[in-house]
Structure formats: C-alpha cells, structure tokens
Amino acid sequence: MHKNKLPTIKEIAKKLNISTSTVSRALHDHKSIGAVTTMRVHQAAKELGYEVNKSALFFKQQKTYTIGVIIPNLAEPFFSSALCGVEDFAEPFNYTVIIGQSLDTLDREKRILENMKDHRVDGILVSLSKDTNTYDHFESLKKYNIPVVFFDRVPDKKDIHFVAGNLHSGMLQAITKLVNMGHKKIGLINGPAKLAATLQRLELYLKCLRSNDLEVNYDLIVSTTLSKTDNVTAMQKLMALEQPPTAVIVFNDYVLLDCIATVKAANLVVNKDISFISFANLPIWEYMDTMPLGSIEQFAYQQASKATEFLFQLIEGGNQPQPAEVKFLQCIIDSEMVSYS
Amino acid sequence: MHKNKLPTIKEIAKKLNISTSTVSRALHDHKSIGAVTTMRVHQAAKELGYEVNKSALFFKQQKTYTIGVIIPNLAEPFFSSALCGVEDFAEPFNYTVIIGQSLDTLDREKRILENMKDHRVDGILVSLSKDTNTYDHFESLKKYNIPVVFFDRVPDKKDIHFVAGNLHSGMLQAITKLVNMGHKKIGLINGPAKLAATLQRLELYLKCLRSNDLEVNYDLIVSTTLSKTDNVTAMQKLMALEQPPTAVIVFNDYVLLDCIATVKAANLVVNKDISFISFANLPIWEYMDTMPLGSIEQFAYQQASKATEFLFQLIEGGNQPQPAEVKFLQCIIDSEMVSYS
DNA sequence: GCAATTTGAGCAAACGTTTGCGTAAGCAAC
DNA sequence: GTTGCTTACGCAAACGTTTGCTCAAATTGC
Known part of the structure; x- marks a missing residue:
C-alpha cells in the first residue's frame, strides 16, 4: 500500500481541470458556480472519497x-x-x-x-x-x-x-412534606462551607422552617466535608443528641447513603425512627431496600x-x-x- | 477593547527584528540558534503572552x-x-x-x-x-x-x-466458591446472543462446572436482552423451575439488581434461598442491604x-x-x- | 450592432507554523 | 590567502481551504 494521502480539494480541481476556488464554491453550492460544474464537482468528490480537512478549516477560520x-x-x-x-x-x-x-x-x-x-x-x-x-x-x-x-x-x-x-422550590416542598407528616425536629447535614451550595442550603433550610412556623434548633445542623468518615460522623452527631431529629435534610444522595448505613448500624430503622430527604435523585434508589422519603431533583x-x-x-x-x-x-x-x- | 488578536510568532519576530523561522526554532530550543537570541525570544514570548496556535500546528503536521x-x-x-x-x-x-x-x-x-x-x-x-x-x-x-x-x-x-x-479466572473462582459452599444447582442468566461476552460466559460457565465435576442442567440457563422487564422475566423463569437453582451467575450487576428485586418480590431471601455472583463490581454494593456473594471484576x-x-x-x-x-x-x-x- | 449587465470561473492572498536549504560571518588549519 | 568547518540565522515553500477581487464570455436591452 502506498502512502495513503487523503484526497484534497486540489485533486478534484486537477481531475476536472478547474481551479480550487471553483471546487470549493461548488462544494458549498455557491450560486456563482454553474449547475453543470457544481454537479461534476460533487460527482468527482464522491468518487475520490473526498472529505473536507477540518484541521485546515479550523486553522483558516480561527475557530475550532x-x-x-x-x-x-x-x-x-x-x-x-x-x-x-x-x-x-x-x-x-x-x-x-x-x-x-x-x-x-x-x-x-x-x-x-x-x-x-x-x-x-x-x-x-x-x-x-x-x-x-x-x-x-x-x-x-x-x-x-x-x-x-x-x-x-x-x-x-x-x-x-x-x-x-434554585433549591428553594424543592426545599420548601420537602420541609412542608415533613411537617405535614408530623415531623417537628428536622435536622440538616450540610456540605463544606466553601461551596456556595452549602450556604444556600442552610439559608433555605432556615427559611423553609420559618415558612412552616417551625423554630430553628442549631444543634440539628451539622456539616460534613463529604468524605465517607465525615458523613458518618455527622450522622452520629445527630443521633447522639438528647433530642435527635426525626427527619433530616441531607446534602446529597452520596452523603445520605452513608447516613443510612450509619442509622442501620445503630439498629435504628430508616423512615420510622428517622426519615430522610436528600438532593440529587440518583437512579440508585430504585434498587435499594431503604430509600429516603424523597430527593430534590436539580435537573x-x-x-x-x-x-x-x-x-x-x-x-x-x-x-x-x-x-x-x-x-x-x-x-x-x-x-x-x-x-x- | 480592540479586536483581541492573539499574538503570533510573527509579532515576536517583528518585535525582535528577526525572522519567524528563528523564533520558531528558538521557542523549541533548537541548537542552531544562539543562546542570546533564544533567551530574547523566550523573553518576548512571555511578555506578549504568546501561545502556540495548535490549530495551525495540527493543520501543518496533519495530526491532531x-x-x-x-x-x-x-x-x-x-x-x-x-x-x-x-x-x-x-x-x-x-x-x-x-x-x-x-x-x-x-x-x-x-x-x-x-x-x-x-x-x-x-x-x-x-x-x-x-x-x-x-x-x-x-x-x-x-x-x-x-x-x-x-x-x-x-x-x-x-x-x-x-x-x-478474560472471564475464565473470575468465573472459575466464582463457581468453585459456590461449589465449596455446597451449591449443586448453579444457574446462569446470560446476555443477548449477539454479544461476544454472552457466548464467552456460557462457554466458561460450562467449562467451570465441569472443572468442578458438576453436571450441566440446561434448564438453569436463561438469557435476557438486558432490559429491565427481560431481566425480571429471566429470573422468574429460574424461580419457577421445579428444581430452581440455589445460586445464579448473572450477566452483570445491573441485571442482578433486577434479579434481587424479583427474588424479594417473591418473598425469598437473597443469600439464603438463592445466592448470586455477578460481573462488574459496581461501587453500589457497598451501600446496599442486599449484596451478592461476590462480583467478577473486569478491570x-x-x-x-x-x-x-x-x-x-x-x-x-x-x-x-x-x-x-x-x-x-x-x-x-x-x-x-x-x-x- | 453596441453598451450594459449577468454568469461562471480563475488568481492570489491569507490563516500560523515548521523546516529544508542557503549563506554570511567567524575562525582554524594549511 | 585559500580552503574547510562551524555557528547563527534568513528565505521561502508547504499544509488545505476560503474568499475578495478580477475578468472573459454570454446574455440582455436598446
């Protein structure tokens, strides 16, 4: 096999004895090229298996x-x-x-x-x-x-x-649902402070509690760096409270997975002793024995x-x-x- | 702000009153360029914030x-x-x-x-x-x-x-483990026939059964197109047998998730009534209540x-x-x- | 039948970089 | 002072495509 050079616009031009500019325009069906020529160019391009060299294009157009x-x-x-x-x-x-x-x-x-x-x-x-x-x-x-x-x-x-x-809509739906179910001690396991999402969740949590006429108990608010051990620690901290929460809003589904494991390890029952709502809506819950009450989908x-x-x-x-x-x-x-x- | 053209090799050349080829070579520390010139070029390049235009390079080198x-x-x-x-x-x-x-x-x-x-x-x-x-x-x-x-x-x-x-190693480990645990009726839920993996799994399943002196029962072999409903159907088919398997090798973890759900829906207990080994080793099992005996990791x-x-x-x-x-x-x-x- | 317009197509530059070849200057050896 | 070698650099082509400009031929209008 010889060196397999890809056909260029030049080959078409040579084959048809016309100029490269004509070929280029014909390939783009430019109006200033006659119908016959345009057809012959397309034909030849097909025969030769021509494809535009995008590298050249990108270069020429200064655009990738x-x-x-x-x-x-x-x-x-x-x-x-x-x-x-x-x-x-x-x-x-x-x-x-x-x-x-x-x-x-x-x-x-x-x-x-x-x-x-x-x-x-x-x-x-x-x-x-x-x-x-x-x-x-x-x-x-x-x-x-x-x-x-x-x-x-x-x-x-x-x-x-x-x-x-915007988490507000979802958060409000979540807390309202919990309140309607009778929960009064709703905790929050939040993420690392440097994430904007963390501050946002906190503010909304507070806001939505107030919207539901619940008073805030700052003991019920803990945070995690999102590492597994930290997730577990956060959950344990909540469970160790004299008045542990009966429901918890959790930073995301991954943290929640650890929380659920932690709850189970303590021989408590999820959705009975303690209920969860999280953020993410991962496809995994579909397959899990234990799932949260709901998840806040962020699309x-x-x-x-x-x-x-x-x-x-x-x-x-x-x-x-x-x-x-x-x-x-x-x-x-x-x-x-x-x-x- | 004026039109923000990126600096090119030409600008450097002009600024230093040398040719572009010298600049190009200097930037690559080509030995044929004097140390002083090379330094000045690098200096100027830094000042101008020059960065090579990869589009041009890709084009020139016919390589992306x-x-x-x-x-x-x-x-x-x-x-x-x-x-x-x-x-x-x-x-x-x-x-x-x-x-x-x-x-x-x-x-x-x-x-x-x-x-x-x-x-x-x-x-x-x-x-x-x-x-x-x-x-x-x-x-x-x-x-x-x-x-x-x-x-x-x-x-x-x-x-x-x-x-x-190569699934042989993992498959052998799996079936040997099951046999050692006392399983005699080991089923196979296989994938769609057109996948090479399917044929391979079947062959290995048969081979590894023989390696363990188990005889093959073809009723224990079913297949699925990998759709959820099909997965369930396959599992149900196995459970409906007069002599259902006590252990099943499953095409992959996703199929297995459906199988586990199916088993539970039938009020049977995974790892007691029926045990599983699958292919994939997804991180999800870590969080699941019900996990298979093992998974065959394919790296x-x-x-x-x-x-x-x-x-x-x-x-x-x-x-x-x-x-x-x-x-x-x-x-x-x-x-x-x-x-x- | 001549000017004006349209149609169809070619020329050449441009995009930024690399690189083979050429060459001038400097230096050493004879 | 000629030759030969090295060092340091420039010239120009090439990569494939697009596009503004030019221009000849064909067509139209009168």
Whole structure:
C-alpha cells in the first residue's frame, strides 16, 4: 500500500481541470458556480472519497467548533447526565465537545483549563471543583476571548455567566412534606462551607422552617466535608443528641447513603425512627431496600443544556460588535422534590 | 477593547527584528540558534503572552493529537472508569480525548465514527454498542489510516487490535466458591446472543462446572436482552423451575439488581434461598442491604489503559515503514472475583 | 450592432507554523 | 590567502481551504 494521502480539494480541481476556488464554491453550492460544474464537482468528490480537512478549516477560520466542559467527575450521574445535556445541544450545531475531569482539585482544574485554552476551544462550560476558591484562572480567559459559562457549582460572583439550580422550590416542598407528616425536629447535614451550595442550603433550610412556623434548633445542623468518615460522623452527631431529629435534610444522595448505613448500624430503622430527604435523585434508589422519603431533583440535563445555549450565544455574539457593556447571562432552574413513597 | 488578536510568532519576530523561522526554532530550543537570541525570544514570548496556535500546528503536521473514544454510555461506572484509564494514559503524551456515546445503538455509533473521522482524530478506541452486528464502518477507517483498538466489547473477528477481559479466572473462582459452599444447582442468566461476552460466559460457565465435576442442567440457563422487564422475566423463569437453582451467575450487576428485586418480590431471601455472583463490581454494593456473594471484576481502567497503549503504538508505527504484514495487537486481561462477604 | 449587465470561473492572498536549504560571518588549519 | 568547518540565522515553500477581487464570455436591452 502506498502512502495513503487523503484526497484534497486540489485533486478534484486537477481531475476536472478547474481551479480550487471553483471546487470549493461548488462544494458549498455557491450560486456563482454553474449547475453543470457544481454537479461534476460533487460527482468527482464522491468518487475520490473526498472529505473536507477540518484541521485546515479550523486553522483558516480561527475557530475550532469545539467547546470544553470541565466537571469534577464523570462518574457522578449528575455530571454524566449534564454532559448529555451539553452534547445533545451541541450536536446539531456540529460542535465537538471535549471533557476534562477536575477530580475536585483546583490544580487539575487549572491544568485542564490551560490545555483547553491552548487548544483554542471556542468556549468553556465549568462546574467548579470542590477545591476551587480562586477564580483567576478563569479571568485570564477573557484575554483570549474565550467565553465561560458556569453551571451547577458556580463561583460566588456577580459578573459571570451562569446557570444554577434554585433549591428553594424543592426545599420548601420537602420541609412542608415533613411537617405535614408530623415531623417537628428536622435536622440538616450540610456540605463544606466553601461551596456556595452549602450556604444556600442552610439559608433555605432556615427559611423553609420559618415558612412552616417551625423554630430553628442549631444543634440539628451539622456539616460534613463529604468524605465517607465525615458523613458518618455527622450522622452520629445527630443521633447522639438528647433530642435527635426525626427527619433530616441531607446534602446529597452520596452523603445520605452513608447516613443510612450509619442509622442501620445503630439498629435504628430508616423512615420510622428517622426519615430522610436528600438532593440529587440518583437512579440508585430504585434498587435499594431503604430509600429516603424523597430527593430534590436539580435537573442536571436541563441546567447543562441551558448553559450550553448561553455559551453558544456568547460564541456567536463574539463576532458581532458587542453592545457597550455585555449583559451577563444568568439563569436559575427550579428544583423539584420527587417522592419515592 | 480592540479586536483581541492573539499574538503570533510573527509579532515576536517583528518585535525582535528577526525572522519567524528563528523564533520558531528558538521557542523549541533548537541548537542552531544562539543562546542570546533564544533567551530574547523566550523573553518576548512571555511578555506578549504568546501561545502556540495548535490549530495551525495540527493543520501543518496533519495530526491532531486527538484520539476518539466511543463507548456505549458514560453513565455506566465501567465505562467512566475506562475513560479515566484512557485519559490518564493519554495525558502525559499531550493528547486530547474526545468522547462519543453510542447509547448502545449502531446508528449513533456510526454517526460518531463519521464525525471523528472527519475531525481527523489520530486514532479511535471503541467498545461496541449492543446493537452492533456489522463492522463495515470500522473497516472504512483503514482507508483513512486511522487505527482502531477495541476494548471490552470487541467484535468477533481475528484481524483486529483489541483488549478484552478474560472471564475464565473470575468465573472459575466464582463457581468453585459456590461449589465449596455446597451449591449443586448453579444457574446462569446470560446476555443477548449477539454479544461476544454472552457466548464467552456460557462457554466458561460450562467449562467451570465441569472443572468442578458438576453436571450441566440446561434448564438453569436463561438469557435476557438486558432490559429491565427481560431481566425480571429471566429470573422468574429460574424461580419457577421445579428444581430452581440455589445460586445464579448473572450477566452483570445491573441485571442482578433486577434479579434481587424479583427474588424479594417473591418473598425469598437473597443469600439464603438463592445466592448470586455477578460481573462488574459496581461501587453500589457497598451501600446496599442486599449484596451478592461476590462480583467478577473486569478491570475497566486497566483494559482501557492497555488499549490506549496499543493505540499509541499504532499511531506511532503509522509513521515508520511498516513490517511486511502488521501484527495485530491483542491482549487479554484476567478477571478476578471479589467477595463481599 | 453596441453598451450594459449577468454568469461562471480563475488568481492570489491569507490563516500560523515548521523546516529544508542557503549563506554570511567567524575562525582554524594549511 | 585559500580552503574547510562551524555557528547563527534568513528565505521561502508547504499544509488545505476560503474568499475578495478580477475578468472573459454570454446574455440582455436598446
């Protein structure tokens, strides 16, 4: 086998004895090329098995038709679901998606960002790592005209584009449900303080308790770094209270899994001695013996899809002369509590 | 803000009053450039915030430093774990990984392949969709000199590069364990016939029964298309036997989840009335009340990592004059049964 | 039958980088 | 002072495609 060079536009031109520009235009069905020529070009292209060299295109157009997605961990259903949202939105536009997993470390997040930057992606979607407490690395992208849209785990800043979940709706449904079931001591196992989600959950928890005319007992509020041992410790702390909660709102389903195990280890019965509501709505509950009363669904797919839509707006907008000051694209997506009863 | 053009090698050249070729070489620390010039170039590059335009490079070098990975579904831990294997291997080589989810349909698999093809990826890793029964679309890649390495779900052909799991070791450990526990009626819930894995499991099941001097009862062998309802039906079929099995080898953990639910629904007790061993070793069991005796781990990460190694060999080898006939790179990775007792 | 317009197509530049080849300057050996 | 070698750098082509400009031929309008 000889060296297997792919056919180019030049070969077609040579074969038909016309110029490359004519071929190029014919392939795009440009009106200034005659019908006969256009047909012959298409014919020849087919025969030769011609396919446009995208590398050349990307180079020429200074555009890669590629967007980067940085997420903590693909293994988490929330993020793999989000990724589907991105891909489904990007596909019809013929954009390619490249992915980086920060594995919840700032260091990797930065490295991935650098890599995407010099791959000249057209835009980036980010869900922050747990470690991320500084946003300089994103700032630097502005110099390169690479738009960034955050989703789900967004920075605590105002001058950014983002799509985030609104937990209020779901949280209110959850606590109201618990109250209606007769629960009065409702605990909260919260996440690490540096996550915006943590503060948000706390505020909403307090707010929704008040909405239900329940008074707040700060002993019922504990937190975890999300590590397994810490999850267990948090749950044990609640159970050790003189007046332990009869229901607990838990940071997410993973923490909850540990909580359930902890409760069982203490020979207590979930949904009887203690009930749970969590955030995430993982598919696993379907298969579990013991499931929480409900989970607060945050619509990963929709969030990511919307974030991608924003990103595309920004990418397109980048070409046009921008309005004096850019409006920041921001969107909040309401959560919903789903019951497993 | 003016039009934010990224600095190029030309700007550096102009600024220093030298030629672009000198700049290019200096940036690569080429020995033919003087130490002083090299330093000044690096200095200027830093000042201007220069970064090489990879689009231009990819184009020039006719190489994208990108590999494509086609897998059925990222949401499956097996594949997200595999993906990590790919990325970890590819990262040090500065390759970018792009992913396509076939969602177990041949149609999407083909579309993704087409897309990757005209993105001019340097190579492709594939784990087949369940639907895939024809391999022409992969054949066509040969014309484009794009090497393909299959892993895990590999075509039933000999003239391919692949990495596959060897279930024999794990299966033998599993059946031997069951036999040692006193089980004599060991069933098999197998997958769809078109998957190579299915035939393999059957053969090994038979072989390992014989190794343990058990005689085969074909009533104990059923199969499922892997749909939830079918999984349940398969399990029910086994339970309805006059002489139902006391232990069952199950195609994978997902099927097993349904089986366990089915057993419970029939008011039987898992691990007492009926025991299970499955394939996959999902992290979920850790959190479940009811877990199988064990799972047969197939080392997704290692398989994918090895497959990537193969792919890189092929990519590199493509440049060198190839030996008369290419040897096919093939590797089998032994499975292991992990006990949850 | 001549000017004006339309149609169909080619020329050449441009995108940013690498690299083979050429060459001038400096130096050593004879 | 010629030759030969090294060091340090520049020239220009090449990668495949698109696109603004140019231009000849064909068609139209009068």
